[in-house]
Amino acid sequence: MPLIEWDENFSVNIDRIDREHRKLIGLINQLHEAMLEQKAQKAMTAIVTEMVDYAQTHFATEELYMEEFRYPDLDLHRVEHQKFIEKTDELRKRVSQGEFVLSLEVMRFLRDWLKGHILGTDKKxxxxLNENGIT
Known part of the structure; x- marks a missing residue:
C-alpha cells in the first residue's frame, strides 16, 4: 500500500509541476516499499539519491517560474526548499554510509513534508503563476 497517493487536491494547475510532484510521490512510495521489504542498503541508497536529486530538479523548476514572474514570496519558498534539501541530503549520506536505517518516522517526515509543502506553500x-499564463 502506498504511503502517499496523488490526489487532485495536490494539483497546482501547472502540468509540469503536477507531473514533478507525482514523481516525488512515487519516489517516496518506492522508498517506503523498499524499507518495508527490508531491501539492501544499496537499493535504498539509490532511491534516496534519486529522490534528493529529483527534488533539486523540481525545486529549480518552481524557482525558475517564480523568478521569471517575480513571485513576491520567492525567498521564503527558496528557504523551505533549502531546508528540505539539507535534511534529505543528510539522510542520503547516512543511509549510504550504513549509519542509518530507514524507519516509519523518517517516511512519515517525507510524506508530511511533501504534502504540507504542496498543499500549503505551493498552493500559494x-x-x-496561473494568472501569468503558466498552466
Missing part, C-alpha cells in the same frame, strides 16, 4: 504560488 499557483494562482499567481
Amino acid at each position: 504560488y499557483a494562482p499567481f
